[in-house]
Amino acid sequence: MKKLTALLSLFFIAGSAFASDYRIELKTSYFNPSEQVFKDIYGGGSMYGIKAEKSRVYKKFGIIVEAGYFEKKGKLSFTKEDTTVKITFLGPGIIYQLTKGRFDLYGGAGFRYYYFEERNPIGHVQQGKWGYFLSVGTYIHIMKNFYADVGINYSGCQVKPAELEVEIGGIEAGIGLAYEF
Numbered sequence: 001m002k003k004l005t006a007l008l009s010l011f012f013i014a015g016s017a018f019a020s021d022y023r024i025e026l027k028t029s030y031f032n033p034s035e036q037v038f039k040d041i042y043g044g045g046s047m048y049g050i051k052a053e054k055s056r057v058y059k060k061f062g063i064i065v066e067a068g069y070f071e072k073k074g075k076l077s078f079t080k081e082d083t084t085v086k087i088t089f090l091g092p093g094i095i096y097q098l099t100k101g102r103f104d105l106y107g108g109a110g111f112r113y114y115y116f117e118e119r120n121p122i123g124h125v126q127q128g129k130w131g132y133f134l135s136v137g138t139y140i141h142i143m144k145n146f147y148a149d150v151g152i153n154y155s156g157c158q159v160k161p162a163e164l165e166v167e168i169g170g171i172e173a174g175i176g177l178a179y180e181f
Contacts, residue, residue, distance in 0.1 A: 021062070022181050023139075025052040025149055029174020030059075035167040042085055047172055051149075062095045064108060075106040076120055083120035087168055089113060089155075091179060093133065100165075101119050104139040104147075114157045116168055131157025132171055139178060149176040 018144055031041050031047040049068030057063055067090045076083050093110020119127040137151020155169035 021055045023049040023051075023055070023147070023178045024051070024141055024181075025147075025176040025178035027051060027149065027174050027176030028117070028156075029105075029172040030173050031170060033168070033170040035170070037077075037164075038166055038168065041077060041083065042072040043061075045070065045072045046171075047174070049051060049176075051176065051178075053095060053178075055095070060097045062094045062097065063108065065094050066093065066110075066112075068093065076122070079121075081121045083118060086115075086117045088115045089131070091128065091133070093135075095135075102141050106135075106139070106151075107150070108135040111159070112155065114159070116159045116161060118161065125161035127159045127161040129159050130159055132154060133169075145180045147178040147180065149178050150174075151176075 027049050030044060032044040033042070040063045047068055047070040049066060051064055053062055053065040053164060054161065068088065070087045070126035073082060073084050081171040089112040090112055090131045092113030094106050095106050095108035096152040098105040098107065102169065112131050113128060113131055114131050115126070115128045118124070133153050135151055135153040139147040139149050142148055143154055151174065155172065156167065157169050158165055
């Protein structure tokens with residue numbers, strides 16, 4: 001909790017000179033895992049998240065903090081028993097604004113701390129580990145202070161909660177509603 005508080009403090013202190021350069025966003029995306037074993041058991045599905053941004057910290061560079069959640073039920077490969085996976089993440093990143101106007105194109109990258117949990121009749125496994133993300137997208141100005149964010153992220157994180165190492169990242173294509181203040 002101390003790390004999260006310090007990260008959020010840095011986020012708001014880093015650019016306090018620019019009062020209207022903050023955005024807060026609620027987003028949803030379709031998560032398509034990159035690991036075939038993960039896809040075979042759970043497939044893809046909806047991911048939900050929140051993103052906070054402080055733009056123009058240095059020239060066209062800004063900072064972001066994002067959090068997300070994915071939960072899905074599936075069937076184990078051999079026994080066909082029910083299984084559930086939950087993935088949550090939180091992490092900082094850097095964003096670069098390519099254009100400014102009706103469509104604000106951006107690219108970004110950063111780190112996420114992932115918490116992976118899987119429950120099924122065989123057992124309950126959990127693990128936390130750092131991963132990364134890369135993103136591209138555009139903020140579309142809807143009306144004063146409101147933006148739609150259309151973007152694609154690629155994420156990666158290898159976890160090994162049991163004997164098998166699994167990639168829990170993949171492609172996230174989504175949309176969000178952002179408010180700038």
